[in-house]
Amino acid sequence: ITELAKAGVSTADILDGGLNGALSLAAAGELEVASAAEIAATALTVFGLKGNQVEHVADLPAAGAGKAQGSVEDMGQALNQTGLVAAQMGLSVEDTTGALALFASNGLLGSDAGTSFKTMLQRLNPQSEEAAKLMTELGLSAYDSGGNFIGLQAYAGRLQTALAGMSEEQRNATMNTLFGSDAVRAANVLYKKAASGIGDWIGKVNDAGYAAEQAAILQDNLKGDL
Numbered sequence: 184i185t186e187l188a189k190a191g192v193s194t195a196d197i198l199d200g201g202l203n204g205a206l207s208l209a210a211a212g213e214l215e216v217a218s219a220a221e222i223a224a225t226a227l228t229v230f231g232l233k234g235n236q237v238e239h240v241a242d243l244p245a246a247g248a249g250k251a252q253g254s255v256e257d258m259g260q261a262l263n264q265t266g267l268v269a270a271q272m273g274l275s276v277e278d279t280t281g282a283l284a285l286f287a288s289n290g291l292l293g294s295d296a297g298t299s300f301k302t303m304l305q306r307l308n309p310q311s312e313e314a315a316k317l318m319t320e321l322g323l324s325a326y327d328s329g330g331n332f333i334g335l336q337a338y339a340g341r342l343q344t345a346l347a348g349m350s351e352e353q354r355n356a357t358m359n360t361l362f363g364s365d366a367v368r369a370a371n372v373l374y375k376k377a378a379s380g381i382g383d384w385i386g387k388v389n390d391a392g393y394a395a396e397q398a399a400i401l402q403d404n405l406k407g408d409l
Contacts, residue, residue, distance in 0.1 A: 186217050187237065190224030196234030203395070204238035210398035211245040212255025222259035229266040230276040238394070243276060245394035247284035250387050257293040258283060264297025268304050272332045281385030282335055288384070289372045296369070303366035303373075307332070314361050321345040323361070336385075340378035342370070 187197050187205060201223075209219035219241070226232070226240045244258035261283045269279040286296040307325035309315035318324060323345050325338050333341070346354050354374075362370045373381070401407065 184220075186220035186224050187234075190228050192224065192227065192234035192237060196237065199235065201234060201237035204241035207238070207394035207398040208241035208245055208255060210402055211394045212248060213401065214254075214256055218259070219255070222255070222262065225259075226262060226266065226276050229262075230270050230279075232276065239391070240276060241394045242390055242392065243280040243388045245397055246388045246390040247280050247287065247384075249393065249397055251284045251287035251384075252290065253287045253292040257287065257296075260294040261286075261292070261297035261300070264294050265301040265304070266297075268301045272304050272307075274332075274335065277385055277389050278335055278381075280388045282381060284388050285376060285380055285384040286369060286372055289376075291368055291372065299365055299369040303362055303369040306362045306366050306370075307338070309361075310363070311360075317357065317360055321357075335373070336378040336381045339373040339376065339381050342374050343377040346374060 184197055184202060187201050188194070192201050205220035205223055206216060208223060209216040212219060222244060223237050223240045226243070227234065227236065232240065244255050244262065247258045248255045258280070262279065265283070266279065274282075282300060283296055286292070286300065291299060306314075309318055323341060325332055327333055332338075346357060349357065358367050358370055358374070
């Protein structure tokens, strides 16, 4: 309750589902209740969501951890690292969590995944003249005519199209120039899985009631009874 209140969640919203969402996330992820509440509260704050969405926000990392590799705590660490930059790019909490689940399913977990994803998003604005020239040649602008980010799915598809037909050596050199040694890990996952992979995982994490369902399953035993 304290962690939710500190994030600006009203008393009414805490009592009308917010606390249940945090408790479900804690049970589903087998972590401390305050830690689960902090994960949900941080997501609310970063993505500008209302307090009555705590239960929905709890479902996202629970589903990501339950369907990909890693834990709810890993998902929370990843969100902490990349959330602010993702929100600044206009990504929703569903898009961001879906991408992190995709990375987790490919072995990129926790704060490491969040840092790589954050750096990749920042690199969509070229960091050098060489990268800017290469982006122009490949038609890899991440923004539309209005200066808005085209979205992860669209960009992943554009990335795969631009790099198609290259040799492995050419592709690796291109990716390193565009994204650098850290962000290239997240970028490689996007390239390999393309738009369909991102869309698939966004759908998987956007699973209403998942945290409560998992919590009920995990507590249906002697330990849960106690």
